[in-house]
Amino acid sequence: MSIIESKTASAARRSRILGLEFVLVRLLRASGAPGRVKLLAGGTIVAVIALAAVAAPLIAPYGPNDQDLEAALGAPSWRHLFGTDQFGRDVVSRTIYAGRLDLQIAFIATVFCFLLGLLFGLTGGYFGRVADQLVGRLIDFVIAFPSIVFIIALIAFLGNNLTNLYVALTVTGWTAYARITRGEVLAVKNLPYVLSARALGYSHRRILFRHVLPNVVTPAGLFWITDMVGTILLVTSLSYLGLGPQPPTPEWGAMIAEAQPFLLQAWWIPLFPGLAIMLTGIGLALVGDGLADRLRPEAR
Amino acid sequence: MALVELERLVTRFELSHRAFNVVDGVSLTVGAGETVGLVGESGSGKSLTLRSIVHALPPKAVIAGGRISYDGRDFTRPSRRLLRSLRGHEIAMIFQDPTSALNPVLTVGDQLMETLRQTAGVRRTRDRERRAVELLRLVGVPEPDRRLQSYPHELSGGMAQRVVIALALVGEPRLLLADEPTSALDVTVQAQILQLLVDLQQRFEMSVLLVSHDLGVVAQTCRRVYVMYAGEVVEEANVSELFESPRHPYTVGLLASIPSIAEARRSERLPAIPGAPPDLAAVPSGCRFHPRCPLAIDECRVGAVPLQELGKHRAAACLRHELVTRERVVFAAAADTVGAAQ
Numbered sequence: 001m002s003i004i005e006s007k008t009a010s011a012a013r014r015s016r017i018l019g020l021e022f023v024l025v026r027l028l029r030a031s032g033a034p035g036r037v038k039l040l041a042g043g044t045i046v047a048v049i050a051l052a053a054v055a056a057p058l059i060a061p062y063g064p065n066d067q068d069l070e071a072a073l074g075a076p077s078w079r080h081l082f083g084t085d086q087f088g089r090d091v092v093s094r095t096i097y098a099g100r101l102d103l104q105i106a107f108i109a110t111v112f113c114f115l116l117g118l119l120f121g122l123t124g125g126y127f128g129r130v131a132d133q134l135v136g137r138l139i140d141f142v143i144a145f146p147s148i149v150f151i152i153a154l155i156a157f158l159g160n161n162l163t164n165l166y167v168a169l170t171v172t173g174w175t176a177y178a179r180i181t182r183g184e185v186l187a188v189k190n191l192p193y194v195l196s197a198r199a200l201g202y203s204h205r206r207i208l209f210r211h212v213l214p215n216v217v218t219p220a221g222l223f224w225i226t227d228m229v230g231t232i233l234l235v236t237s238l239s240y241l242g243l244g245p246q247p248p249t250p251e252w253g254a255m256i257a258e259a260q261p262f263l264l265q266a267w268w269i270p271l272f273p274g275l276a277i278m279l280t281g282i283g284l285a286l287v288g289d290g291l292a293d294r295l296r297p298e299a300r
Numbered sequence: 301m302a303l304v305e306l307e308r309l310v311t312r313f314e315l316s317h318r319a320f321n322v323v324d325g326v327s328l329t330v331g332a333g334e335t336v337g338l339v340g341e342s343g344s345g346k347s348l349t350l351r352s353i354v355h356a357l358p359p360k361a362v363i364a365g366g367r368i369s370y371d372g373r374d375f376t377r378p379s380r381r382l383l384r385s386l387r388g389h390e391i392a393m394i395f396q397d398p399t400s401a402l403n404p405v406l407t408v409g410d411q412l413m414e415t416l417r418q419t420a421g422v423r424r425t426r427d428r429e430r431r432a433v434e435l436l437r438l439v440g441v442p443e444p445d446r447r448l449q450s451y452p453h454e455l456s457g458g459m460a461q462r463v464v465i466a467l468a469l470v471g472e473p474r475l476l477l478a479d480e481p482t483s484a485l486d487v488t489v490q491a492q493i494l495q496l497l498v499d500l501q502q503r504f505e506m507s508v509l510l511v512s513h514d515l516g517v518v519a520q521t522c523r524r525v526y527v528m529y530a531g532e533v534v535e536e537a538n539v540s541e542l543f544e545s546p547r548h549p550y551t552v553g554l555l556a557s558i559p560s561i562a563e564a565r566r567s568e569r570l571p572a573i574p575g576a577p578p579d580l581a582a583v584p585s586g587c588r589f590h591p592r593c594p595l596a597i598d599e600c601r602v603g604a605v606p607l608q609e610l611g612k613h614r615a616a617a618c619l620r621h622e623l624v625t626r627e628r629v630v631f632a633a634a635a636d637t638v639g640a641a642q
C-alpha cells in the first residue's frame with residue numbers, strides 16, 4: 001500500500017460519519033475500477049451538484065423562502081416533489097439553493113486550511129530545529145483543544161457571521177494538513193536531489209517550491225477533498241447548535257436540524273438534504289480516490 | 301600536481317550522548333586528471349571521506365581535524381561563497397541511487413535546464429535546450445531531444461545514472477566525486493557506466509575520486525587505490541600492484557572474496573574475512589584489524605600502526621607487511637564466519 005493510499009484511508013476514516021459513501025467507494029475499488037472511472041463518476045456527481053447550485057434560480061421550481069402555510073408539511077407530490085416543510089416551503093427548491101452555501105463553505109473553509117497547513121508543514125519540516133518546534137507546539141496547542149469548543153468560543157468572541165465562521169474553521173482546521181505535509185517533507189528533504197540542490201546553493205524558496213512542494217503536495221491535496229465533506233458535516237453540526245448559517249438561510253445541515261421536531265410526521269424534510277450531503281460526499285470521495293490512483297507517479 | 305589533498309582528515313559524528321570518528325586521520329591525494337579509487341566495506345568511512353571534501357556531510361557529522369586543500373587553496377573551513385563557487389562548478393558529485401538523485405516530478409529536460417541556468421548561468425532558453433541535448437548525447441542517452449520530455453520513472457536505472465552524470469557535467473567540473481555510482485545497477489549496465497566515466501574522464505581530463513566496495517569496479521576504472529578499514533586508510537597502491545602484491549592482510553581478504561569461476565567449478569566456498577568491522581565508538585587498540593587478522597601478533601594489539609611509506613604512492617599500515625602474500629594470509633571459509641560473526 002502506497003503512502004498516498006494510506007493517507008487517504010486515514011482521511012476517509014476521519015469523515016467516516018457518512019459511512020455509506022465509503023461503502024460505495026469500497027465497492028468500486030473492489031470492482032477494480034481504474035482511477036479514470038472513479039474520477040469520471042465522482043467528477044460527474046460533483047459537477048451536477050455544483051451546476052445545480054449555480055443554476056438554482058433557473059431550475060428550482062419555487063423560491064427557497066417562499067412560504068405556503070396551507071401546504072405546510074405536505075408529503076412529496078407532483079407539485080412538491082420532495083414535499084414541503086413546516087412553513088410550506090418547497091424542499092426541492094431549498095435543497096438546491098442550499099447547495100450554493102454548502103459548496104461555498106466546503107471550499108472556502110478548507111482552502112485556507114490547506115494553504116496554511118502546507119506553509120506550516122513545509123517550513124517546519126524543511127527547516128527543522130526551532131521552526132519545527134514552533135510549528136509543532138502550535139499544532140499541539142490547536143489540537144489540544146476540542147475543536148468544536150474552540151470554534152464556538154471563537155465565533156462567540158468574533159460574532160456570528162459567515163466570515164468569522166471561516167476564520168474559526170481555518171484556525172482549527174489547518175493542523176491536519178500541516179502534519180501530513182511535515183511528514184512528507186521529512187521523507188523528501190534528505191533525498192539526494194534535494195541535498196544536491198542545497199549543496200549547489202539554490203535558494204531555500206526555490207528548493208521548497210520547485211523541488212519539495214510538488215513532491216509532497218499530493219497527500220494533503222487528497223485529504224483536502226475528503227476534508228470538504230467533513231467540513232460540511234461540521235458546519236451542519238454547528239448550525240444545529242445555533243452557530244453558522246441561521247434560519248431561514250437554506251443550508252443542508254440547518255434544514256435537517258430544523259426538521260427534527262417533525263421527524264415523525266414529515267420524514268421528507270430531513271431526508272432530501274441528507275441525501276444531498278451524502279451525494280456530495282460520495283462525489284468528492286470518488287474524486288479523491290480517483291486522483292490518488294492517477295497521481296501515483298508510476299501511473300502518470 | 302595534486303588537485304585535492306587530504307591531510308590527516310578527521311570527521312566525527314557528534315551525537316548527544318557520544319561521539320566517534322568515522323574518518324580517522326585519512327590522508328589522500330588526487331592528482332589533476334587522475335582517477336583514484338577508495339575501497340572498503342560498508343561503514344569504513346569511504347563515503348564520508350568523499351562527502352567531507354565538498355562539506356556535504358549528514359547532520360551531526362563535523363570535520364574535527366586535519367586539512368583539506370583544493371587546487372592549492374585551503375578548503376578545510378571554506379566560506380559559504382567559496383563553497384558555492386566550487387560545488388557544481390569545479391567539483392561535481394554523483395550518487396549511488398540515480399533514481400533518488402532526480403526529482404520525480406520534473407522532467408529530465410526541466411532538471412537539466414534548471415541546472416544549466418543556476419549553475420552554468422546560461423540565460424537563453426534556446427541555448428539551454430541545445431546544451432541539454434548536447435549533454436544527453438555526450439553521456440550516451442539515445443534520442444536525447446525526446447528524452448528531455450521524460451520523467452525519471454520512465455528511465456531505466458542505467459539511463460537515469462547517465463542523466464545524473466549529464467547533470468554533473470553541466471558545470472564542466474575538474475573533479476568528479478562518484479559515490480558508488482554503479483552499485484544500484486545491473487552488472488552489464490554497470491560496465492557501460494564505468495566505461496562512460498572513463499571516456500568522460502579522458503575527454504575532459506577530469507580528476508575522478510571513485511568510492512566503491514567493489515574492487516572489480518575500481519580495477520576497471522582507476523589507476524590508484526586507497527583501501528579503507530574502520531575509518532583509516534590501510535593501504536595505498538597502484539591498481540596492478542594492489543592485485544599482484546597486496547601489502548595489508550585486509551586487502552588480501554578483499555581480493556580473496558572476489559568470486560572466481562575457477563573456484564565455483566571446484567565448488568569451493570567463497571572465502572570471507574571472519575568477524576565484523578569494529579564498532580567505531582569502541583575501536584580495538586593497536587591495529588584496528590588485528591581481531592580479524594590471521595597474521596596478528598602481540599605487537600599488533602598494542603600501539604597504533606601508522607601508514608608506512610613503501611615507495612612512491614605505495615603504503616601499508618601493517619607491522620608485518622613484508623610477510624603479507626595472498627598465499628600466506630588465509631582466512632577461514634565462509635561457513636565458519638557465520639558463527640564467528642555472531
